[in-house]
Amino acid sequence: MKILSFGSMNIDYVYQVPHMVRPGETLASLGMETFVGGKGLNQSIALAKAGLSVYHAGMVGEDGGILLDALTKNGVDTRFVAKKEGKSGHTIIQVDEDGQNSILLYGGANHALTEKEIDEVLSHFSKGDLLILQNELNLLPQLVKKGWEKGLTVVLNPSPFNEVIGQCDLRQVSVLLINEIEGKEISGREDPKEILDVLLEQYPHLKIVLTLGSLGADYADQKTRLHQDIFPVKTVDTTGAGDTFTGYFIHGLVSGVPMEETLRRCAKASSIAVSREGASPSIPYMEEVLRSLEEK
């Protein structure tokens, strides 16, 4: 089984701020750093650091060398990354003193995908392979549909949530990873149990992960319901924590790790990620996750 992560790649410009900028305010930042990120790239690197072989497909602009380098350095196969004219995707991220973030996204090359390119990339994959998607590329509904038509197992992290998600057919998705906000938007419910009930009633085949911030995460499918608490740490930067969770969850799923243990690893890996700066650089290797779980 091959794993294809088809997703965004961003240069993250991260500013430390005393508080998030308010409308009309000019605020001096306390520091600034540049990291590689993007939900797609972060998830590919999380998968690779967890121990899987992964192909990344996506687009970079003329300034995208550091994005490609980061993937390659982490062992991700970049043969399906296309180079486009103009700028790569980038973000302006504010991180406050509690480690919470606020992200302004510029799509850049991430929005230059064509249907022809999707078909070309997918022609190298076949039934039973895994296709991992988020919502930072254009043509997400087409990616879901084309992946499903080829018999790929579609894993969707509908983040960031916007009207495009409503155009995706969740019957074509096998694994859905959502946070409370996305869960509320998709199900119309606020209570975590009700979110899962409604989604499973509508889409009985789904495996669902619902992350709940400091309250941990829930997993649900037709037969199983599990809850995982967080491992409390001092939060430095939450950017990329969800992507870390996603990568480790997929690792557990495809490697046949029992679900309780998979969720423990996800929570541990995310807690390590939030205790460090940046998105992809903060993602731990599996070895560190397992060692840290043994220590506690």
Ligand code: RIB
């Ligand atoms: O999920 C975190 C990511 O979201 C950041 O790396 C940023 O690029 C945005 O896409």
